[in-house]
Amino acid sequence: MTLHIFSQLVLNWYHLNGRKNLPWQRDKTLYRVWISEIMLQQTQVKTVIPYFKKFISKFPNLNSLNNGTLNEILYLWSGLGYYKRAKNIYETAKIIKNKFNGKFPKNILDLVKLPGIGKSTAGAILSFTLNYFFSILDGNVKRILIRYYGISECLKNTKTEKKLWNLIENITPIHNTGAFNQGIIDIGALICTSKIPKCNICPLNTKCIAYKEKEWKKYSFQKNTIKKIKKKYWFVIIYFQNTIWMQKNTIKNIWNNLFYFPSFEKKNDAIQWMKKNQINVKNIKEMNSFCHEFSHFTMYANPILIKLFFKHNCFNTKKQGIWYNLNKPQKIGLPKLVEKILKLLI
Template sequence: MTIYSFSQIILNWYHLYGRKNLPWQKNKTLYNVWISEVMLQQTKVKTVIPYFKKFILKFPNLNSLSCSSLDDVLYIWSGLGYYKRAKNIYETSKIIQKKFNGKFPKNISDLIKLPGIGKSTAGSILSFTLNYSFPILDGNVKRILIRYYGITECSKNTKTEKKLWNLIESITPIHNTGNFNQGIIDIGALICTPKSPKCNICPLNKKCIAYIEKNWIKYIFKKNQKMKLKKIYWFVVVHFKNQVWMKRNTSKQFWNNLFCFPIFKNKIIAIKWLIKNNINVKKYNIINAFDHEFSHFKLEATPIIIKLSSEETFLNIKKQGIWYNLEKPQKIGIPKLVEKILKIVI
């Protein structure tokens, strides 16, 4: 199949079946597409849509975003995960205001220097909004290339990445690049799926090696599989009336800048912390441990619930955190695991 016919097949398919009514497609601005592309990193469209709508409602433009606080951004982002993306978006808005006079850069070399915007994301932003001829290489595109060209040596490494970039650069058309990029993404998301691909209706199946060999399982973009480490943490939930005490997490490992309960690596350290802060340790309730999955490790969480009869015993460290109101929650970013524990408290 020639380069022309490959790209033309994608364009023809997109014209007939491609997604054209996603929220960020209705008003294609550099800002809107940028927000959607960052949200879509490692996250499915279905999950992103409600978060994108809330985000744009709160921050309709670059100026409103850059004038906000990181807590405002994390609050809207709460539950979407991969919170580093939210911080990157916030930092990028500040840089654009300062370095580019509040105007979103249209030069790819400027874009890829911004936090959270790599080569593929930059290509998406510029091709979808301005129809600039830049290729993209997200997970959907990689999967199609590997299956179509029958690439078996496809571990996640620099060599494979370079090979895939060379391929997509060679087949991305100069004209209608935005439609081509959206079309190949849509085929990957809707047809050439990770599991049980719908090969019989794929427009590329005539010359797809995986389809010809009837063996799509053979052609998988394999990550270097490592057993997920399990990390055990104890969460101290100090509960007073309709409030729980939280502090901003400064750990770089996970949930950076989000608010959560005090976290400890074992029960002994947790109890010592309670004693140090004059909290009655005679009465506490330990909830059964449960697991929470991160992309790179598994967290075993054990909540210790402390119900105070008087707030006075805890006033000495109040300035280090906040009393989170369960009836009228403050607008701060909290992770899903914390929400799960809160449901136990409530």
């Protein structure tokens, strides 16, 4: 199959079956497509749609986004995960305002320098919005190329990454680039899926090596997966008159810039912390523990509830913390795990 036929098959399939009515595909602008592409990084379309709608309703353009705070952005992002993406959006908006006079850059060399926008994301923004001739190489496209060409070497190898870029850049058509890019993404998302692909209806199956060999598992991202480590955390839920004490995470790890409960890797450390802050540990109530999954580890959460009869001086808003009101919740970024625990309290 020539490269021309490959791209034409993708385009033909897209015109008949491709997704053309997603929220960011309507009233298309560089800004809207940028927000969608950042949200779609490592996240499925069906998950992103409600978050995108909520985000655009609050921040319909760059000007409104620049008038918002990081806390407001994180509040809208709560539950979507990979929170660094939200901070990247916040920082990128400031850079565009200061360096590009508030106008979204159309030059790929400018785009790739912005936080959270790599070569593939920049190509997606420019090809989807302006039909510029730039290729994309997200997880869906990689999976198709790996199976189609029977690439079995280490997927995280720099050499393999370069090979995949060379392949997709040779396949991408100069005309109808945006439609082709969307088409190959859709084939990856809807047909050439990571688990049980629908090879019999794939428009590329006649020359696909994985299909010929009936070995789609052999050409998969699942190889060399690292077994998740397990971590235990104890969370101290300090309750006072329908408010919960939460602190802001300023350390660069999970939940950066989000609010959560005081946490400890050892139960004894949690007990000692409460004693140090003059909390009567005899009144604590251990809630049901539960498992919470992250991309790289599994957390076993153990919430400890303590009800105060008066506010201790050690809990004040000057120490990067707030009293979160359960009746009138503040608009702040909360991890999904925190939301799970809060639901148990209401």
